[in-house]
Amino acid sequence: MGGTPAEQASRQRSTDELTAAAEENMKKIEGRELSPTQQEMVTQIKQFMEQSKTAVASGDPERGHDLAMKARLLSDELVKP
DSSP states (O other): OOOOOHHHHHHHHHHHHHHHHHHHHHHHHTTTOOHHEEEEHHHHHHHHHHHHHHHHHTTOOOOOOOHHHHHHHHHOOOOOO
16 A cells, blocks of 8 residues: 555546446446346446445555456446447
8 A cells, every 4th residue: 555645646536437437337237138147247346336435445545446447347348239
């Protein structure tokens, strides 16, 4: 953990952007018929986002960023045509 305050702020912005992008992707699939596999992915994305917020709140921004990245990547898979 660590880095300068500017690096920490940058990581937090990046984490926030990843989370926002994942949430945006989740909105795109609302109301869509999802397969069981896709429903599991939605559950996993929500867990990653929740764990990310918890990690950041408990002073582990690196873990929070990694979890937000996982949520974003998984949500990207979900919205692919």
